[in-house]
Amino acid sequence: MNTIQVKLWLLTLLFIGMTVSSCEKDDAGQVNRLTETDFMLRAADSDLFEIQTGQIASGKGTLAEVREFAQNLVIDHMASSKDLKNLAAQKKITLPDSLSAExxxxxxxxxxxxxxxxxxxxxxxxxxxxxxxxxxYEQGARELQDPDIRNFATNTLPNLQAHREHALMVKSKTDAL
Structure with a gap:
């Protein structure tokens, strides 16, 4: 082979490699995109978990801060769960009525x-x-195509962030025990 043929051969391999690489990225991007149904199923599982564990902690918590936090979780997640169920009914998505195994x-x-x-x-x-x-919810706010479901994710996110901050404050109390 002369040098021109070698260069053409290398350029061809480079082009094929770039094409395959870009296809893999596209395929991976499609596979990893959060779907509306997956978001809603996971959000419902999250709400159910917060409600059920909050109900347990409302009665079992020894610190008043734990019981108060738990009661807030129950109230807020029952409200978001109601909104999620209404939205799911509009979108004809069936939500679970029991927790995931985990x-x-x-x-x-x-x-x-x-x-x-x-x-x-x-x-x-x-x-x-x-x-x-x-x-x-951050992923949902970024990636979801359905504007109603994306708005639900965006609008619910600040409440989840506030819960996390509240949990950190309560953790400072439980760490002192």
């Missing part, structure tokens, strides 16, 4: 605990759960 296991663990161990675990669980929810 969240059910955490709820079961919490319900078996008591005292300060419960308070500490509950607050740690809420921080993690709200980190996950915030990430989901």
């Amino acid at each position: 969240k059910r296991a955490i709820r079961l663990r919490l319900s078996s605990e008591s005292g300060t161990a419960f308070d500490k675990d509950f607050v740690d669980v809420q921080i993690k759960a709200h980190d996950e929810a915030i990430k989901l």
Whole structure:
């Protein structure tokens, strides 16, 4: 092969490599895009979890701050759950009426605990759960195509962020126990 053929061959390989690389990125982007249905299913699971664990903590929490935080979670997540259910009905998306296996296991663990161990675990669980929810809602606000569902994500996000901040404040109290 002469140098011109080698250069053409290398350019061809480079072009093929770039084409394959760009296709992989497109495919990955499509696969990783959050769908409206997935968002709504995950949001419903999150709301259910917050409501159910909040109800447990309202009765089991030893610190008044834990019980107050739990009651706020129940009230706020019941409201967002109602809005989510109404939106799902409009979009003909069926939401779950029970927790995912992962969240059910955490709820079961919490319900078996008591005292300060419960308070500490509950607050740690809420921080993690709200980190996950915030990430989901931020992704929804960025990626969702349906304007109604995207607006729901955008409008609910500040409340989730406030819950996380409240959880961090309560954690400072439970860490002192």
